[in-house]
Amino acid sequence: MNRPGKDEKIxxxxxxxxxxxxxxxxxxxxxLHLETSEECRRELEELMKLQSLTSELDFRPxxxxxxxxxxxxxxxxxxxxxxxxxxxxxxxxxxLWALVLAVRNLRWPTIPELxxxxxxxxxxxxxxxxxxxxxxxxxxxRYRKVRx
Amino acid sequence: MAAxxxxxxxxxxxxxxxxxxxxxxxxxLKAYHYALQTVGNAEDAMDVTQxxxxxxxxxxxxxxxxxxxxxxxxxxxxxxxIDLLRKRNTxxxxxxxxxxxxxSPLPTxxxxxxxxEVSDKLWTEINRxxxxxxxxxxxxxxxxxxxxxxxxxxxxxxxxxxxxIHDARVRxxxxxxxxx
Numbered sequence: 001m002n003r004p005g006k007d008e009k010i011x012x013x014x015x016x017x018x019x020x021x022x023x024x025x026x027x028x029x030x031x032l033h034l035e036t037s038e039e040c041r042r043e044l045e046e047l048m049k050l051q052s053l054t055s056e057l058d059f060r061p062x063x064x065x066x067x068x069x070x071x072x073x074x075x076x077x078x079x080x081x082x083x084x085x086x087x088x089x090x091x092x093x094x095x096l097w098a099l100v101l102a103v104r105n106l107r108w109p110t111i112p113e114l115x116x117x118x119x120x121x122x123x124x125x126x127x128x129x130x131x132x133x134x135x136x137x138x139x140x141x142r143y144r145k146v147r148x
Numbered sequence: 149m150a151a152x153x154x155x156x157x158x159x160x161x162x163x164x165x166x167x168x169x170x171x172x173x174x175x176x177l178k179a180y181h182y183a184l185q186t187v188g189n190a191e192d193a194m195d196v197t198q199x200x201x202x203x204x205x206x207x208x209x210x211x212x213x214x215x216x217x218x219x220x221x222x223x224x225x226x227x228x229x230i231d232l233l234r235k236r237n238t239x240x241x242x243x244x245x246x247x248x249x250x251x252s253p254l255p256t257x258x259x260x261x262x263x264x265e266v267s268d269k270l271w272t273e274i275n276r277x278x279x280x281x282x283x284x285x286x287x288x289x290x291x292x293x294x295x296x297x298x299x300x301x302x303x304x305x306x307x308x309x310x311x312x313i314h315d316a317r318v319r320x321x322x323x324x325x326x327x328x
Contacts, residue, residue, distance in 0.1 A: 015314040019288060021295045021306075046321050046328040053270055053327075054289035054320075059181050066194050067176070074172060074201045 007037060014044050018051060091127065094120055164208055171217055172201055178291055182222055185286060186229030196232065200224045218293055222301035266327045273323045281316035284309050 010033045016022050017030045034041050061067075098117060102109075109117065179200060183193035203224055204211075211220070274282055280302075287298045288309075295313075299306045321328065 012314060015317050016295070016310050019295065019313070021310065043321075046325070047317055049328045050317055050320055050324065051289055053266060054274075054285065055292075057270065057274075057290060058267060059184075059290075061177065062180055062190055062194065066190070067180075070176060070180070070194060070198055070201075071172075073198050074205070075169070077202055 006033070007040060010034075010037070010040055011043060014040065014047055018044065018047055088127075091120070091124060095124065168205055168208055171221075175218070175221055176201075179221055179225055182287075182291065183225050183229055185283065186226060187232055192232060196225055196228045199228055203228075216297055218291070219297045219300035222287065222291075222293070222297075223303065226301060266324075269324060269327065270320070273320055276323075277316050277319060281312045281319070284312040285316040285320075288313055 010030055013022060013026060013030050017027060022030065034044065098120065176197065180193055180197045183196040183200070184190065187193050187196055200221065204221060211217075274285070277285070283302065284298055287293045287301065288295070293301065295306045295309045298309045302309070
C-alpha cells in the first residue's frame, strides 16, 4: 500500500526516469515503487506513449532550394572571413616591412619600388574605403546581427 | 622549421574545415527546425541558421572538442532568434509597424505539417505550452539533447529543465488523454 504523498513524489520523478536522467539511487527507488503502484505504472505508460509521439513529430522540411542556398552561403562565406583576416595581416606586414626598409635606406625610391608601393597603397586605400563604408552602414542596419 | 610549422598549420586548418563541414551537414536540418521553433517563419529561420553557422565558423578555434557540439550550436541559434524577436517587438513598440499584424512566433500546425489527427492535436497542444516548456520538451524529445545539454544551450540549470519537461508532459498528458 502506497501513501498518496509518496505517489506524488515518485510521479514528479517519472519524466526524468523515462529520460534516464535520475541517479542510480533514485532510479532504484522509482523502480521499486512502480512494482507496487498501479497508478504510477499507468502514468509512466502514458508518458512513454507521449514521448514516443513527440519524438516522431513530423516537421515539414524546408524547400530544397533554401537548404541548397544555406549550404552554398555557409561554404562560400565562411572561408571568405578567413581570407579577409589573412589579407589584413599580409597587407599590414607588407606596409610595415616597406616602412622599415624606407627608414633604413633613406634615399629616393627606384621605379620598381615606386610601382610596387603604388600597388600596396592602392590596395590599402580600397580596403580602408570598404572598411569605412561598413562602419558607416553598421548603426543603420537593424538586423546586422541576424540577417546577412 | 618555419616550413614545418606552416605545413602543420595548414593541416590543422584543413582538419578544422573538414570537421566543421561534417557537423554542418549533420546538424543543418535540426538547426533550421530549432530556429523555426524560435522565430516562427521559414525565411527568418533560414537566416538565423546561416548566421549561427557563420559565427561558429568564425569562433571555431575556441571550440572545446571534449564538449558536445549541439549545446553550443543551439545556444547561438537561441540568442540570435531572441535578438530578432526582441527587435521585432522594439519596432512594434516604436510604432514603425503599428498597422501591420504581428506574425506569430510559433510554427502553426500547418507550418509543421502533421497529417494525422493525433499529430495535429499534439502540435496544437505543444504550441499552447509556455515557451520555456515547449522549448525544453522539443529539445529533449525531438532534438535528443540530454538535460545537461539543454541547460547549457538555454543558460539555465538541470533542475529547472527537469521541472519544465515534467510540467510540459503533465499538461500534454492531461489534454491528450484520449489519444494515449
